[in-house]
Amino acid sequence: MARPEPGSDEALLRAVAAGDAGALTRLYERHAGALFGYLYRLAGDRMTAEEILQDTLLAVWRSAAAFEGRSKATTWLFGVARRQAHNRLRGRRCPEPIGVPPSDRPDEGAGPDELAIAAAGGTPVAAAIDRLSDHHRDVIALVFVAGLPLADVAEVLTIPVGTVKSRLHHARAAIAAALTAQEVPE
Amino acid sequence: MNEMLPAYAAGSLRGADRDRVRAHLAGCARCRADLAAWQAIADAATPGVTPPDAAGMVRAALTRSAIAGPADPPGDGPWTRRLRYAAALVGAEARLIRLAVPVASALVMALGVAVVLVQAAAVAPPATGADVVLALVAPVVAAAGVAGTYRSRRDPVAELLAATPTAGPLLLLVRLALVFGYDLVLALAASAVLAAAPAGGAGGLHALIAAWLGPMALLSSVSLLVAVWFGPDLAVGAAVGLWAVRVLAGGVFAGDNWPARFVMDAWSTNAAVLAVSAAFGIAAVVMAGRLGPYGGEPHGAWRATHPT
Numbered sequence: 157m158a159r160p161e162p163g164s165d166e167a168l169l170r171a172v173a174a175g176d177a178g179a180l181t182r183l184y185e186r187h188a189g190a191l192f193g194y195l196y197r198l199a200g201d202r203m204t205a206e207e208i209l210q211d212t213l214l215a216v217w218r219s220a221a222a223f224e225g226r227s228k229a230t231t232w233l234f235g236v237a238r239r240q241a242h243n244r245l246r247g248r249r250c251p252e253p254i255g256v257p258p259s260d261r262p263d264e265g266a267g268p269d270e271l272a273i274a275a276a277g278g279t280p281v282a283a284a285i286d287r288l289s290d291h292h293r294d295v296i297a298l299v300f301v302a303g304l305p306l307a308d309v310a311e312v313l314t315i316p317v318g319t320v321k322s323r324l325h326h327a328r329a330a331i332a333a334a335l336t337a338q339e340v341p342e
Numbered sequence: 343m344n345e346m347l348p349a350y351a352a353g354s355l356r357g358a359d360r361d362r363v364r365a366h367l368a369g370c371a372r373c374r375a376d377l378a379a380w381q382a383i384a385d386a387a388t389p390g391v392t393p394p395d396a397a398g399m400v401r402a403a404l405t406r407s408a409i410a411g412p413a414d415p416p417g418d419g420p421w422t423r424r425l426r427y428a429a430a431l432v433g434a435e436a437r438l439i440r441l442a443v444p445v446a447s448a449l450v451m452a453l454g455v456a457v458v459l460v461q462a463a464a465v466a467p468p469a470t471g472a473d474v475v476l477a478l479v480a481p482v483v484a485a486a487g488v489a490g491t492y493r494s495r496r497d498p499v500a501e502l503l504a505a506t507p508t509a510g511p512l513l514l515l516v517r518l519a520l521v522f523g524y525d526l527v528l529a530l531a532a533s534a535v536l537a538a539a540p541a542g543g544a545g546g547l548h549a550l551i552a553a554w555l556g557p558m559a560l561l562s563s564v565s566l567l568v569a570v571w572f573g574p575d576l577a578v579g580a581a582v583g584l585w586a587v588r589v590l591a592g593g594v595f596a597g598d599n600w601p602a603r604f605v606m607d608a609w610s611t612n613a614a615v616l617a618v619s620a621a622f623g624i625a626a627v628v629m630a631g632r633l634g635p636y637g638g639e640p641h642g643a644w645r646a647t648h649p650t
Contacts, residue, residue, distance in 0.1 A: 181400045192393035206394055213403035281386035300384040305354045324348050331383060 165229035173220035180217055187230070190302045191237055197297035198241045200286060211240040231311045234302060238294070238312060284334040292327035295320060344376055351380035428516075435516045443490060444524055447483045451528045454479035455535055472536040473553035476529065477609065480554035482585045484525035485565040488518065489577035514630050518623075522562060529554055556611030556619075561585065563622035570626045 165186070171179035191212065196205040215236050223232050285296055291313075298309040299320075310317040349355040350363045367374055393399075458472045533550040561581055569577035591605035608615060 177400060177404060180403075181396050184400060185396045188393035188396065188399075192391065193389055196389045196391050197387060202391060205391075206399075209394065210399060210402050210406070213399060214406050217403055217407055279386050281382055285383070285387050296383065296387050299348055299354070300352045300387040301389065303352055303354050305356075306349055321345050321348075328379065328383060332379075 166223075166225055169216075169220050169223050169229050169232075172217060173223070180213065183216070183233075184213060187233055190304075191233065193301040194234065194297045195237060195241055197285075197293065197301050198238075199245065204244070208237070208241045208244050211244060212237040215240055227311055228308065230304065231308045234298065234304065234308075234312045280335055280338060281331060284331040287334065288327055288330055292323060292330060295323040296327050299324065344373060347373065347377050348380050351377055351384045431513075431516050432520065435513065435520055439517070439520065443487055443521070447487055447525055447528060450483050451479060451532050455532050458536055459539060473550055476532060476536070476550060477553040477557055478585070478589065480525070480529040480532070481557040481561040482581060483528070484522060484558045485561040485581035485585070486578055487521045487525055488562040489565045489569045489574045489581060490521070514627055518566070518627075525558070525562075529558065552611045554611075556615040557588070557609045559619035560608065560615050560622075563619040563626065566626040567622050567629075570630045 165183070168179045168183045172183065188209075192205060192209055195208045195212075196202065199205040199208060212233075216233065219236070223229070227235075285293060288296065294313065295309065298304050298312060299306065304312065306317055306320050310320045313320065346355060346359060346363050350360065355363060367377060454475050458475045530551070533547055533554075537547040537550055561584060564584065565577045565581040568580045588605055588609050591602045591609075
């Protein structure tokens with residue numbers, strides 16, 4: 157993933173604050189891939205992810221003036237996106253998180269697990285990620301989908317870097333446990 | 343070392359750290375296995391979707407921003423927003439009031455003032471007092487104005503109002519405040535003019551105001567109640583009828599019998615009259631709410647949509 161020059165990102169944000177729609181387009185073009193991937197991973201479907209992405213652009217357009225340059229522009233952007241995702245997904249019923257022992261479900265043909273795997277793009281690992289608890293999936297998405305350095309992830313989530321690392325390892329353990337339960341090698 | 347592996351797998355490790363991890367991996371099978379696990383998660387996590395195109399996305403966001411109106415300026419509390427909303431509501435309602443209503447009210451009131459002044463100049467004291475004239479003119483002006491505040495469904499504006507998200511009773515209250523407030527100001531101005539005139543024929547400003555305030559409140563509230571229940575036409579009729587009773591009781595049928603005394607007592611400013619007026623006014627607004635925002639069926643009429 158191409159890393160943008162930090163300085164020019166901040167300059168773009170300042171231009172957006174001044175009402176420059178072209179700057180908003182350039183900012184979007186730079187971060188669209190990472191932002192959309194991140195939101196897609198949180199939302200689980202394309203339409204919701206697009207809605208949240210639009211909410212995010214709207215929020216950036218309206219509150220770019222509030223960006224004071226104390227954080228990096230990227231972390232600010234992802235912070236805005238995360239808040240918008242939270243607003244839109246708050247009322248949604250979340251699937252049962254993994255990391256707790258799975259109940260004794262009768263295993264018959266194309267059960268819910270297989271359907272979840274298909275919905276997540278086919279791989280059992282993707283299905284397991286989809287069923288992580290919210291804060292574990294958030295860390296996975298910010299690190300691996302958005303491609304943010306751990307320090308930036310910590311800033312977006314407003315938690316210490318050490319907590320980011322421990323959440324990563326807990327998420328991985330939960331994924332491994334889910335795969336073991338399905339007898340798929342990691 | 344192994345805590346740098348996630349970032350390395352994600353490709354977000356830079357510079358010296360990345361080189362160190364790469365060098366270490368070459369000689370450490372355990373870390374290579376570890377990295378493979380992280381790599382599997384990284385691959386599975388990446389959804390492999392293409393983001394929507396920039397032009398459409400930015401245009402959609404800007405359109406939404408334009409439709410939603412200007413963002414609230416920072417530090418704008420809920421009270422300032424509420425006040426601004428109320429001011430906008432008053433402004434919008436003021437534009438809906440036909441010009442003839444305030445003009446006619448002002449003309450009638452001016453006529454009353456002129457009558458007092460002309461009569462005071464022509465007739466030697468004791469002339470008819472200014473208080474009596476005001477007590478007759480101000481209430482009927484206000485009652486007629488208030489009767490028109492409850493919009494009948496024949497009003498072309500009613501259709502538009504039925505579609506607004508603002509509650510009907512609130513609109514009625516705003517309109518009432520506008521019309522009644524205007525008439526109040528008119529009557530106060532008339533009182534001030536007469537009190538200042540040398541031939542006023544009455545005590546001070548206070549006595550003049552006391553002469554019309556109670557009757558004005560009572561007649562207006564009765565008028566509003568009738569307007570909500572039966573319609574504005576009947577309301578004007580009822581107001582004029584009551585007003586005629588008062589005129590007759592004070593003139594033609596002037597006497598010491600109890601009905602005449604009762605009418606004269608009711609036509610004055612005291613706590614009981616004001617309380618009854620307030621009760622009538624509240625009842626009218628509540629009733630307007632229960633009849634629905636201009637969508638309710640008129641009382642007593644055949645149900646057009648739900649045959650009974």
